[in-house]
Amino acid sequence: xxxxxxxxxxxxxxxxxxxxxxxxxxxxxxxxxxxxxxxxxxxxxxxxxxxxxxxxxxxxxxxxxxxxxxxxxxxxxxxxxxxxxxxxxxxxxxxxxxxxxxxxxxxxxxxxxxxxxxxxxxxxxxxxxxxxxxxxxxxxxxxxxxxxxxxxxxxxxxxxxxxxxxxxxxxxxxxxxxxxxxxxxxxxxxxxxxxxxxxxxxxxxxxxxxxxxxxxxxxxxxxxxxxxxxxxxxxxxxxxxxxxxxxxxxxxxxxxx
Numbered sequence: 001x002x003x004x005x006x007x008x009x010x011x012x013x014x015x016x017x018x019x020x021x022x023x024x025x026x027x028x029x030x031x032x033x034x035x036x037x038x039x040x041x042x043x044x045x046x047x048x049x050x051x052x053x054x055x056x057x058x059x060x061x062x063x064x065x066x067x068x069x070x071x072x073x074x075x076x077x078x079x080x081x082x083x084x085x086x087x088x089x090x091x092x093x094x095x096x097x098x099x100x101x102x103x104x105x106x107x108x109x110x111x112x113x114x115x116x117x118x119x120x121x122x123x124x125x126x127x128x129x130x131x132x133x134x135x136x137x138x139x140x141x142x143x144x145x146x147x148x149x150x151x152x153x154x155x156x157x158x159x160x161x162x163x164x165x166x167x168x169x170x171x172x173x174x175x176x177x178x179x180x181x182x183x184x185x186x187x188x189x190x191x192x193x194x195x196x197x198x199x200x201x202x203x204x205x206x207x208x209x210x211x212x213x214x215x216x217x218x219x220x221x222x223x224x225x226x227x228x229x230x231x232x233x234x235x236x237x238x239x240x241x242x243x244x245x246x247x248x249x250x251x252x253x254x255x256x257x
Contacts, residue, residue, distance in 0.1 A: 002029040002052065002169065002201060007061035009047060009225070021047060022058065022225040029218075033232075034195050034202040036212035038244075039222030040252045045205045048222070049173050052203065054078045066168060080109075083162035083200075084171040085155065087178055092158025095147030099138060099157060102146050103127045106161040130160050134190055152183025156190055163194055170195065172204035176211065184208070188215060209248060213239045223251045 009022040021044050029035055039045050050056035051063065054075030063071045070078060085092055093102050107123060124142065131139040134156045138149075146154060155175055163170060172191065176184040188211055195202050206212050212219055219236055221229035221244065229247060231239060 001031055001064075001066065003027070003062075003064040004048075004051070004058075005062045005064065007051070007058045007063075009051070009056075009058050013059075020225075022061075025061070025225055027220075027227065029201060029203065031201055032199045033218055034200075034216035035204065035218045035220055036216040037203060037205045037220045037222060038207070038209060038212045038248065040248075042224075043222040043251070044225040045222050046173060049084075049171050049203060049205060052169070053082060053084055053171055081166075081168045082171060083165075083167040083169070084173065085158050085162050085175040087174040089151040089154040089158065089178055092161060093146040093154055096145060098143050098145055099131070099149075100124070100127065100142040102157065102161060103130070103142075103164070106164055109165045130164060131157075133193065134160070136186075150183070152179050152187060155179060155183075155187050159187070159190060159194065163198065163200070168201065170200040170202040172202065172206075174205050174207065177207060184211075191215070209241050209244060213241050213244065219244070221247060221251075 004025060004027045007022045007025040009020075009025075011017075011019040011021060025044075027048075037045050037048070047056060051058055052065075054070070054073060054077075058071065061071070062069055065078075066081070094105070097105070104123070127142065128139040134153075136153050136156060138153060138157065146157060149157065155178075159175070175191075176187050179187060191204075192215055194200070202216070204216065217236060218232035219229065219239065220227050228251065229244065
């Protein structure tokens with residue numbers, strides 16, 4: 001379970017640009033929940049993810065993850081149990097390394113470093129099996145540099161990398177935003193399959209309202225550091241885009257977006 005309690009977050013404190021983004025913000029995410037998060041620019045979506053991952057810390061309040069207070073835990077220690085896919089396809093893989101080498105590095109996450117080979121050839125079949133689930137032919141291109149892949153292929157590889165070790169929480173930070181429509185649809189289907197099969201607790205920020213409605217078990221709409229809409233269960237299953245479009249447009253216009 002993930003719990004954010006009485007979170008306070010202020011940017012540019014004490015200046016004319018002071019922005020009190022979060023004030024007494026509370027959020028609980030249950031195990032295996034897939035939460036789609038939408039909202040206008042500046043609503044707090046990415047800051048929320050950054051605080052969970054440790055790249056940003058709240059000014060006060062606590063973040064509890066799996067029964068442990070991780071508020072002051074460094075990002076690299078949280079990364080042992082948290083997988084993250086960012087918006088930029090270049091960020092989740094190393095361009096100069098082959099697909100095989102990228103997977104081998106990820107496979108060694110949380111393991112002690114030694115003088116053994118980084119690439120274990122005995123794992124090739126395992127890597128091929130993982131890549132086959134993408135239906136992109138990547139399993140036949142293990143020797144190809146990741147930098148030569150398309151954006152969609154690279155994001156699919158980044159998702160595989162983020163989820164191939166034993167994590168408890170998956171963070172998707174607009175991971176389809178830089179892709180063309182067809183690649184976005186493909187990646188979302190891969191995402192759905194991975195999350196459902198591995199029963200990950202997942203937080204996904206997206207600007208695509210249709211993705212937010214069609215994917216996940218819960219929808220959260222953020223505005224000025226508050227959850228102005230929180231829909232789950234049977235109500236979430238029945239949602240259509242028009243059900244949330246009015247509220248989304250309202251807050252977007254209010255923010256000048």
